[in-house]
Amino acid sequence: MTRTETPMQKHELQQGIKDSIPIILGYLPLGFAFGVLANEAGMSILQATTMSILCFTGAGQYVAIGIIQAGGAIFTIIMANVLLNLRYLLFSTSLVPYLKGHVPTTLGSLLSYGLTDETYAVAMNRYQEHAPTASYMAGLNLSAHLGWIASTLLGAVLGGYIGNTDHLGLDFALPAMYTCLLIFMLKDKSDVIVALASAFFCLLIGYLMPDAMENMFNIIIATVIAASLGVLISERD
Amino acid sequence: MSGTSIWLMLIGVSLVSLLPRILPVALFSRFDFPKPLKRWLAFVAPAVLGALTTLSVLAPEGDINISLNNRYIWAFLPTLLVAIKTRSLFYSLLMGIIIMALLYNFI
Structure with missing residues (x-):
């Protein structure tokens, strides 16, 4: 295979991006709320956004805010995140048999940074019928990650101006996605x-x-x- | 918490979120898992989704809330039906979001 992009790779990348849309819809209110809360807890816009870039762990980031507000220590935040993120060991390990022979190990490992409950659920669903590709992983994981970063930034910047977004019903985007993916998995x-x-x-x-x-x-x-x-x-x- | 402490916290949290995700793929890809382990791993996804779906509907705010005033349960039922009938992520999501918006605004 050459280094240039083949039509196949382009198609896989697009499919990954397309499959990330429901995830991004679900991340919007969550990332936004994180941005708002982080700001209230004393984090700058840069710090809140950097946290979403580097950590990309919804629950872990919320816990960090909670502990900061309660006056807790850095060590407490990190230990809480160790426990929270242990489930990814299981997710990542269960992906190995699928990725093997299809996605180069180094690339697969790097792209696994974008592994979350949501991208895992969508990817596993896709891999039941289609072989994984690095392009698909990149499309799915990077778009979802970008959605998370962008919504955090929006929340941190606009937090004070926009009120409650509950009435939009977006709170149910992720539960609806889980429900449907669960049906697919059975x-x-x-x-x-x-x-x-x-x-x-x-x-x-x-x-x-x-x-x-x-x-x-x-x-x-x-x-x-x-x-x-x-x-x-x-x-x- | 001071600015410096927040940056330190950020680095620590990013390390403990990064490692459990990339290490299994990085380390285990060179091995061939034994068949029983592969069979076990194949059930991880349905199990995880069963747990995530349940918690997202029955404990939407973090605490278990199995009661009639949990809106998520009311939004879940039609969404489940649509998911089974259409097998479409798009329509399931649409149904879920619309029902949830209606519940918030009118009930």
């Missing part, structure tokens, strides 16, 4: 059982241990239990 009965089990356990764990809700450990534990259950009940290879 290929047979064992997937349905796994998804239901995971739903049940993440609620149960969250109910019994509210701390686990906050650091999203309930997602990790529920996923580990449900995926193991899947292996036990499934006949497929």
Whole structure:
């Protein structure tokens, strides 16, 4: 393959960008709100935007703001983020068998910086039918990341001027996206059982241990239990 | 928190968000996972989506809220129907956002 862009690569890039649109819609209110809150917590526009560029971890960034406002230490913020981001170890590992042989390791690793709950869900859905490509990953992850950065910047700059955006209904963009991607993911009965089990356990764990809700450990534990259950009940290879 | 502390915090948080995402792809790509592990990993996505969907609807503000006044549950039901019927992300999203906007403005 030459270094110039082939029509195939262009198509994959465009597909990735197209698939990022629902994610960006969902990020708009979240990134915007982060920008506003970061500003209120004493971060400059530059710092708030840089955080969205470097960290790209919605929940982690919100937690950081909360801890700053509560007068907490840097160490507390970093430890909270270690726990919050552990689930990405699981996501990233589960992507490896798909990427292998299709996306060069170095490029794949770098593009995995754009891995979030949302880009993971969309990409896994795509990889069920289509082989991954670096162009697709770039289109999806970089656009989603840009959307996050832009909405943060908007929030940090305009925060004071624009009031509540709840009435636009955008709060439901990400839940709606998860719902639809979940439906796409259910290929047979064992997937349905796994998804239901995971739903049940993440609620149960969250109910019994509210701390686990906050650091999203309930997602990790529920996923580990449900995926193991899947292996036990499934006949497929 | 002072400006310098915020910058330090930014660097720390970016490192702990970056590493768990890129390390597995960077390190494990050279190995061939054993078959049982591959089977297990194939169930990670449906499990994660089951958990994320549930939490985003039943704990939208961070705390579990299973009650009639949780708007997300009301928006979820028609969205689920549209997702099953149309299998279209676009229409599911459209339905979800419109219902949510209606709920906010009129109820």
